[in-house]
Amino acid sequence: MLAPRALVLRGPGTNCDHETAHAFERAGGLSRRIHVQALAEKPALLDDVQIFCIPGGFSYGDDIASGRILALELSQRLGDALRKFHDRGGLILGICNGFQVLLQTGLLLADSATSSGRQATLAHNNSGRFVDCWVHLQAKPGRCVFLQGLSRFELPVAHAEGRFVTTTAEALEALDQAGQLVLRYADNAAGQPTNPNGSACDVAGVCDPTGRILGLMPHPERFIEATQHPAWMGRLDPTAEAAGLMMFRNAIRAAGGDAG
Amino acid sequence: MLKPLLGPAAGPADATVIRGALGRPRGIVLGVGLRHHLGPLDPYQMAVGGIIEAVANCIAAGADPARIALLDNFCWGDCRRPESLGTLVEACLGCQDAAIALAAPFVSGKDSLNNVFTWTAADGQQQERSIPPTLLATALGQIADVGHCISPDLKQPGSRLALIGLSAPELAGSQLAVLGRVAGGQVPQVDLAGCRQVFETIHRLVRQRLLRACHDLSDGGLAVAVAEMAIGSGLGANLDLAAVPLAATASPATADDIVSLLTVATTETPGRFLCEVAEADAAAFAAACGDLPWAWLGQVTDDGRLTLTAAETVVADIPVTALDAAWRAPSLAHAGTLC
Numbered sequence: 001m002l003a004p005r006a007l008v009l010r011g012p013g014t015n016c017d018h019e020t021a022h023a024f025e026r027a028g029g030l031s032r033r034i035h036v037q038a039l040a041e042k043p044a045l046l047d048d049v050q051i052f053c054i055p056g057g058f059s060y061g062d063d064i065a066s067g068r069i070l071a072l073e074l075s076q077r078l079g080d081a082l083r084k085f086h087d088r089g090g091l092i093l094g095i096c097n098g099f100q101v102l103l104q105t106g107l108l109l110a111d112s113a114t115s116s117g118r119q120a121t122l123a124h125n126n127s128g129r130f131v132d133c134w135v136h137l138q139a140k141p142g143r144c145v146f147l148q149g150l151s152r153f154e155l156p157v158a159h160a161e162g163r164f165v166t167t168t169a170e171a172l173e174a175l176d177q178a179g180q181l182v183l184r185y186a187d188n189a190a191g192q193p194t195n196p197n198g199s200a201c202d203v204a205g206v207c208d209p210t211g212r213i214l215g216l217m218p219h220p221e222r223f224i225e226a227t228q229h230p231a232w233m234g235r236l237d238p239t240a241e242a243a244g245l246m247m248f249r250n251a252i253r254a255a256g257g258d259a260g
Numbered sequence: 261m262l263k264p265l266l267g268p269a270a271g272p273a274d275a276t277v278i279r280g281a282l283g284r285p286r287g288i289v290l291g292v293g294l295r296h297h298l299g300p301l302d303p304y305q306m307a308v309g310g311i312i313e314a315v316a317n318c319i320a321a322g323a324d325p326a327r328i329a330l331l332d333n334f335c336w337g338d339c340r341r342p343e344s345l346g347t348l349v350e351a352c353l354g355c356q357d358a359a360i361a362l363a364a365p366f367v368s369g370k371d372s373l374n375n376v377f378t379w380t381a382a383d384g385q386q387q388e389r390s391i392p393p394t395l396l397a398t399a400l401g402q403i404a405d406v407g408h409c410i411s412p413d414l415k416q417p418g419s420r421l422a423l424i425g426l427s428a429p430e431l432a433g434s435q436l437a438v439l440g441r442v443a444g445g446q447v448p449q450v451d452l453a454g455c456r457q458v459f460e461t462i463h464r465l466v467r468q469r470l471l472r473a474c475h476d477l478s479d480g481g482l483a484v485a486v487a488e489m490a491i492g493s494g495l496g497a498n499l500d501l502a503a504v505p506l507a508a509t510a511s512p513a514t515a516d517d518i519v520s521l522l523t524v525a526t527t528e529t530p531g532r533f534l535c536e537v538a539e540a541d542a543a544a545f546a547a548a549c550g551d552l553p554w555a556w557l558g559q560v561t562d563d564g565r566l567t568l569t570a571a572e573t574v575v576a577d578i579p580v581t582a583l584d585a586a587w588r589a590p591s592l593a594h595a596g597t598l599c
Contacts, residue, residue, distance in 0.1 A: 022282040189268075227261045227406055231268045234415035234472050238407030 004029045004255035006051035009098075011036040011070055016056035016095065016221060023221040024051070027248035028259045036073060043081035050255035051091045052082065054098030056158075056219060066122070066161040067100030075105045082107060091251055092213040093146060096159055099205070099215035108208050108215050109175070120166045120175070120206070122217070126198030130160040134230065135194040135218060137204055138186040142179035143211030145254035146247045152186060153243035154229070155218035157196050157204075162217040164203040172200055182207050183216055212254075220244030261287055261406040262321055267413025269584065271492020274476055275321040275401075277409050287409065289401035291317030293478075295448075297433040299393040302447040303347040307354030307395045309448055312455050312530040314399035315362060316476035320533060322409045322466045323401025325459040330359060331398040332369035337390020338376040347393040355395075361452035362459075364399070410466060412475035413492025414536055417562035419472055421497060422545065423482065424554040425458050425532030427524060428507035434528045435480040441522070446509075448528050455531035461552050462533055470545050473536035483525040483576075485534050487566055490580045491587055496561040501525055502571045505553040515573035525568065536560060 006024040010017040010033050017033045024031035029051070039045055046052065060069035074082065086092060086107070094102035100122050102108040109119050125131055134156050141147035166172040175181050183205030185195035195202045197217070205216030222228055223244035226236040249259035262277035275291035293313030298306035315328055332355055337344040359366055375391040403409060430448040431437055437445070465471050477485045482504065490497050501513035501524045511517075513524040534557075537545045542556075561567075566583060568576040 019282065026283070227409075230263050230266050230270065231413070233262075233266070233409060233411040233413075235268075 002030075004051060004252050004257035005049040006031040006053055006251070007039070007045065007049045008033045008053045008055055009036055009039065010034065010055070011059050011073075013059045013061050014055060014057035014097070016219065020053055020055040020095065020221040023224050023245065023248045024053070024252070026224055027245060027252045028257055029248070029252040029255070036070065040073070040077040043078055046081055046085045046090070049090070051093065051251050052085060053093045053095070054101050055221070056096035056098060059097055059101065066159075067097050067104055071101045071104035074101065079105065086210075086212065090212070091145060091255060093251065094213075094215040095221065096157075096162075096217055096219060099217055100161065102213065102215040108206065108213050109180075118167070119171045120164060122161050123163045123165050124161050125159070125163055125196065130158070131162075131196045132156075132158040133196060135196055135204070136186040136188045137218060138184050140179070140182055140184070142182060142207075144182040144207040144214055145211055146207075146214045146250050147182055148250050150243065150246055154223070155220055155244060156222050157218050159197070159217055162197040162199065164199040164206070166200060175206065176201065178209060180206050180209065182214070183218075220247045224248070262409050262411060266411045267492030269413070269492055269494040271413050272488050272587075273321070274317040274412055275323070277321055277403065277406060279406055285405040285407065287403040287406035289318045289321050289323040289403055291315065291321070291323075291399045291401070293317065293397040293399070294394075295433070296392065296394040297438055298447055299347070299395070301433050303350040303393045303395075304354040305447050305450060306393070307351040307397075308358045308450045308452070309530050310395050310397040311355065311358040311362075311399070312450055312452075313476070313478050314397040315364065315401075315459065316455075316478070316531065316533070318399045318401035319459045319462050320410065320412065320474045320476045321401075322403045323463075324403065325362070325456070325463050327402045328362065328364040329367045329400045330364050331400070332366060333396040333398070334369070334371040334373065335375055335391060335394040335396070336371070336373045337393070338388065339373050341390060344390055344393070351393060351395050358450075358452060362456055367400070408466060408469070410471050410474045411492070412473055412489050414489050414495045414497060414560045415472040415493065416536075416538070417495060417560050419536045419538055419560040420542055420556055421486070421499060421558045421560065422535045422537055422554055423504060423532060423557050424461065424535060424549065424552060425477075425505070426454075426507045426529065426553045427482070427504050427510060427527055427532065428529045429510045429523045430527050430529050431523060434526060435484065436522060436526045448530055450530050457552060458531050458533065461549060464548050465535070465545065468544065468548060470537060470541045470548060471535050472538055475534050477532040477534060478528065478530075481526040481528050482532075482534065483568065487583045488587070489534065489536070490566050491584045494564065494580060496563045496565040496567070496580055497558060498561055498567040498569065499558040500569050500571065501575065502569070503555050503557050505555045513570045515570040515575055521570060521575055
């Protein structure tokens with residue numbers, strides 16, 4: 001059987017595509033980086049892959065708002081293709097800027113039935129600053145295929161617009177009830193909260209109702225091996241795999257592959 | 261693989277290490293050195309000292325001393341002034357001597373000359389002022405396997421702490437002098453052959469996996485180095501200043517002599533490293549150091565305090581949380597709390 005294939009989107013300002021593609025390969029998959037224009041010209045490329053990933057970066061320079069222009073481009077030119085891809089069982093992962101893009105395309109959280117706008121967005125961090133640090137996370141995977149087997153772990157974050165907010169308290173409650181708030185910032189070992197941006201309910205990542213689309217602010221591709229942790233020396237086995245790789249292995253496994 | 265802030269409590273790193281290619285073991289080690297307070301005092305020693313500091317930062321992280329490349333960045337005043345041109349020549353001679361002694365090529369560099377401000381004074385006279393001569397040195401090293409990197413944060417209570425290299429009374433241009441606590445004194449004189457021997461020894465210790473942590477001594481000398489190692493870990497340490505190996509020109513630290521204590525604790529003689537060594541590795545460490553000047557100074561502790569003694573007498577006892585707060589205060593004041 002062929003290894004599952006992942007398509008990692010790149011565009012102007014994407015800067016995590018190499019590391020993300022590498023993570024899929026380390027997890028036992030085959031990956032290919034594809035420019036958004038090339039994919040828009042040939043949406044049928046999605047027919048040959050099982051996983052579609054929008055990696056981190058500053059797409060289109062974060063002009064207007066983070067992820068706005070890439071989201072518009074995807075919606076306009078690839079919206080139908082991506083919906084078809086998802087409907088036939090494809091997995092979609094949006095990391096950091098990719099999470100921002102996914103939310104704005106409406107792929108991740110469908111537009112609310114009772115209002116014309118989106119249910120949720122990623123607003124400027126409470127601090128008003130770009131944050132670049134490690135956070136502690138608590139996963140509650142439910143149906144989310146990417147987070148299976150994960151509970152408490154650490155990942156790095158690096159963003160200025162990562163505060164998850166919903167239009168109404170009811171919308172947040174509904175997502176919680178539906179089990180879609182699958183990843184949250186947790187306390188560190190000293191019991192201090194590590195929510196870096198002021199997200200509602202400490203939300204770090206959300207999935208769609210099928211569990212096959214995940215958007216998250218932390219960067220799993222930046223913690224696939226122990227040596228990427230700032231305190232690994234003398235504490236972790238440098239050859240050990242790290243929590244981020246589990247997410248990529250989960251994706252490969254869910255796509256029918258042998259993730260080792 | 262080594263980031264600017266390291267350890268569970270995010271303390272300062274010596275150098276940063278990046279993986280050369282995804283999935284490959286080789287690491288690229290980047291260290292910098294800047295001894296700008298020495299510029300107006302002795303531009304030759306500023307250049308040599310800056311290069312030694314840049315290289316020492318790489319060596320402490322695990323870089324191979326046989327594969328170091330150098331870059332220079334000259335920031336100078338109006339070079340039409342004889343004194344600016346003269347200090348530039350002195351600094352260039354320092355670069356030459358250091359590069360030859362370490363067999364480390366200069367692969368590139370940058371200059372920013374004629375940093376001079378002119379203005380018209382109240383009396384109508386044209387005034388001008390040049391910046392002090394400043395050389396920023398960068399060293400680019402390699403480590404065969406990033407899994408062998410060493411970080412400065414302390415790892416394990418009960419480990420021993422050893423200082424490698426001689427300390428001389430050289431406080432001119434030191435942090436103690438910058439703080440206005442001392443004036444005058446001797447500019448640190450680099451012993452290039454001695455430094456090279458120390459670098460090779462540190463690398464031997466890295467290859468034999470005998471170091472749990474390693475930190476080069478630079479700004480603020482021994483006291484600041486051990487404080488930085490404690491800050492990154494949150495652990496404590498005790499250190500006997502009377503046990504520091506001294507150059508012939510130095511006086512031993514004694515509890516009743518504040519000058520001797522401050523001198524030994526904060527002198528900035530280049531080419532010294534503070535090492536954390538597992539108790540079980542003590543004999544192998546001693547053997548690997550050979551006839552190099554070195555000494556055991558103390559232990560890593562779990563009490564979260566930095567305790568400096570002179571023989572049996574405690575001369576400083578500070579909670580690491582207070583050191584951490586003092587070290588972080590300038591950046592937090594500048595940036596506001598981030599995470």
